[in-house]
Amino acid sequence: MEKNDIILIHGTNYKVMAKKVMEAAKVAEDIGDKKKKIALKPNLVTAKAPSSGATTHSELLAGVIEYLQEHGFENITIMEGSWVGDRTGEAFRAAGYDMVCSRYHVPFVDLQRDTWKEYDAAGMKIKLCDQAASVDYMINMPVLKGHCQTTVTCALKNNKGVIPNQEKRHFHTMGLHKPIAHLNTIARNDFILVDNICGDLDFEEGGNPVVMNRVLGFKDPVLCDAFVCDSMGYSIQDVPYIPLAEKLGVGSTDTAHANMIYLNQPDQAGVKFRMTHRVQKLAAYTEPKDACSACYGSLIYALDRLNDAGYLRRGLPSVAIGQGYQDQPEGCAEIGVGRCTKCCKKSLTGCPPKAADIVEFLKENWD
Numbered sequence: 602m603e604k605n606d607i608i609l610i611h612g613t614n615y616k617v618m619a620k621k622v623m624e625a626a627k628v629a630e631d632i633g634d635k636k637k638k639i640a641l642k643p644n645l646v647t648a649k650a651p652s653s654g655a656t657t658h659s660e661l662l663a664g665v666i667e668y669l670q671e672h673g674f675e676n677i678t679i680m681e682g683s684w685v686g687d688r689t690g691e692a693f694r695a696a697g698y699d700m701v702c703s704r705y706h707v708p709f710v711d712l713q714r715d716t717w718k719e720y721d722a723a724g725m726k727i728k729l730c731d732q733a734a735s736v737d738y739m740i741n742m743p744v745l746k747g748h749c750q751t752t753v754t755c756a757l758k759n760n761k762g763v764i765p766n767q768e769k770r771h772f773h774t775m776g777l778h779k780p781i782a783h784l785n786t787i788a789r790n791d792f793i794l795v796d797n798i799c800g801d802l803d804f805e806e807g808g809n810p811v812v813m814n815r816v817l818g819f820k821d822p823v824l825c826d827a828f829v830c831d832s833m834g835y836s837i838q839d840v841p842y843i844p845l846a847e848k849l850g851v852g853s854t855d856t857a858h859a860n861m862i863y864l865n866q867p868d869q870a871g872v873k874f875r876m877t878h879r880v881q882k883l884a885a886y887t888e889p890k891d892a893c894s895a896c897y898g899s900l901i902y903a904l905d906r907l908n909d910a911g912y913l914r915r916g917l918p919s920v921a922i923g924q925g926y927q928d929q930p931e932g933c934a935e936i937g938v939g940r941c942t943k944c945c946k947k948s949l950t951g952c953p954p955k956a957a958d959i960v961e962f963l964k965e966n967w968d
Contacts, residue, residue: 602626602792605853606860607828608818611867611895615816619664619794621864622818628740628792629672637737638676640710641665644744644759644796645681645692647806655807657742657796659697661816665740665794666705677705680732682712682762689713717765723849725783733763739789741822745813745829746800751777752840754805755795755829756822757851760788782845785822790851793819797832802880802905809877811901814894815867823852824859831856832899834906834956867895867953886913888934890925896939896953897922903938903959910964917967921945936966 602608608625610618623629632639643657651658662679669677679698683689689711693699702709715730733739743759751758758781761769772780795817799810819825826843830836837843837854847854876884883904889897900922907913921937929944937945938959940952949962 602628602631602818602820603860604821605824605855605858606818606820606862607824607856608862608864609815610817610864611815611893612865613814615658615660615798616664616667618816619661620668622794622816623665623668623792625862625864626792626818626820628668629674631792632674632738634737635673636676637674638735639669639674639678639738639740640733640736641677641679641740641742642733642759642762643679643681643696643698643742644762645683645689645696645698647683648691648695649807651696651744651796652799652810653807654746654799654801654810655744655805656692656696657744658798659701661742661794661796662698662701663705665742666701666707670705677707678710678732678736679707680710680712680736680763682715682730682764682766712763713766715765717768720787722783723786725780727780727784727787728765728768729787730763730765733788736789738791741790741793743793743795744800745795745797745817745832746805746807747803747833748805749803751781751842752835753826753829753833756790756793756819756825757781757785757842757846758826760784760790763788778840778842778845781842782849782851785846785851786849790822791820793817793822793825795819795825795829802902809879811880811898812894813898815898821852823847823854824856825852827854827856828859831955831957833902834960836957867893883908883913886917886919888919888921890921890923892923892925892939893953896941899953899956900938900959902956903963906956906960907963912964912967915967920963936963938962 748754802809921934
């Protein structure tokens with residue numbers, strides 16, 4: 602897998618999806634030596650089930666572990682340190698990781714209890730947990746979701762889990778963006794498997810999950826987070842640690858020239874979406890007919906950006922979306938998004954279109 606590759610797979614069998622992404626990325630070949638120490642770094646920010654939109658799904662960890670064990674790797678660890686104020690052990694059980702560790706005989710390391718050393722991170726002194734520093738190959742497994750302080754969170758910010766609690770507090774006193782960027786000059790990102798199943802709309806603790814039913818694979822954490830901005834309707838300038846990490850040489854934000862590798866298409870017609878009241882309010886501006894998760898989720902993120910900008914208070918026409926529009930007559934609806942809505946008077950192509958593109962399309966056609 603190359604640094605500019607982005608692997609995408611859609612579905613609801615998350616364990617199988619994780620294995621297929623690992624296979625497509627040829628992670629076993631990338632690791633090489635079977636004796637290397639491999640770590641899985643999920644997002645266990647708080648003690649909530651993954652369905653809340655806060656934490657990494659246990660099925661993804663199961664899929665990654667099965668893939669590694671089937672390829673002869675045995676020195677595998679899951680490691681994480683929840684945020685200050687939450688106990689990692691409680692989050693570990695709430696997310697179902699205790700059963701994964703038991704089933705596959707893989708140990709869990711609570712980094713809140715680990716020792717640490719201080720390192721030079723491109724001119725900034727940062728403390729890094731010893732267990733994380735000793736890893737030969739780190740598989741970063743963040744959740745693609747919103748964040749109340751940094752706007753979005755994914756690969757780069759997920760590495761806050763490999764620093765001790767006192768350093769996390771220090772990050773907040775410095776302002777999160779600069780230290781997050783510098784941290785990623787010393788924290789490993791050998792492979793990134795992104796949980797884009799139902800990340801929260803705009804809050805790292807969950808509560809408003811947006812169903813996407815998608816898993817992504819990256820080698821470049823900066824490219825990953827730039828893609829997240831596109832997916833949620835933001836600019837990288839809205840998330841200062843992303844362009845700063847690029848300047849520090851961590852990776853590239855050039856999503857325009859990324860090589861998209863689609864392992865399948867988002868064709869799950871008739872998916873029932875679990876919506877909180879807030880997501881339901883955004884969905885009220887849509888006219889879905891057999892919409893797939895990824896396309897509908899992109900539209901929800903875009904509508905949230907437009908709501909922030911005041912567009913949804915104007916009594917605008919509903920947005921058509923879904924495969925049910927494929928056989929409809931020309932001009933069947935005023936406006937639609939996704940390649941299935943070509944019949945609409947105005948339509949944005951894409952399968953699924955990015956939220957950033959939907960935002961611009963709706964702005965142009967609603968004005």
